[in-house]
Amino acid sequence: MSKVTEVVEELAAPLIQELGLELVEIEYVKEGKSWFLRVYIDKENGVDIEDCGLVSERLSEKLDEIDPIPHNYFLEVSSPGAERPLKKDKDFQMAIGKNVVIKTYEPIDGEKNFEGTLLEFNGQTLKIEVKIKTRKKSIEIPYEKVANARLAVIFS
Known part of the structure; x- marks a missing residue:
């Protein structure tokens, strides 16, 4: 796991758990010239747009405070989808x-x-x-x- 994903997981995990959601996976990848920080969340009956928006808003505030990523990136919060990865x-x-x-x-x-x-x-x-x-x-x-x-x- 990269240093960025480790720091983001430390910030995101308690925030996501507090909202009754599960942190599934964090990806930090470069695609073309842009960097993407992707946070996948889930819950028993699936997440909706409000869940993703709330996590995005709160996590973005935390990331702005600590500023662990030295360059511009796009934050994406979403469901892992029907083909959810199995990691744990x-x-x-x-x-x-x-x-x-x-x-x-x-x-x-x-x-x-x-x-x-x-x-x-x-x-x-x-x-x-x-x-x-x-x-x-x-x-x-x-x-x-x-x-x-x-x-x-x-x-x-």
Whole structure:
């Protein structure tokens, strides 16, 4: 995590929690010539524009006071969306029974990309059910081999 995201997390986490929301992720990225500070928030039934606006306003005030970023940037506060990233243990616990996409650092059973239903997560291993042609198969993935994971939207 970069120094900027660490400082922003220290400022944002208590403010967001105070509002009954969850801090999902913070990104600080350069796109073209512009810098973006993106703060993703969520709550049980999803966030709305008012939640995002309130967090943006309060966080902006805090950032102006401390001024941890030496150049101009755009602050964006939004929902993580339907394909929410899974970063923390509690994210994986919440995703049990849901469709997920998991990418690993190294191949497992010859594959690095998996999509299926997350069946179990015990803090050390993820067990997912994937569909291979017409049959289903359970695969265990060691947690430390997960490069990234997210919820997946299924279109029927």
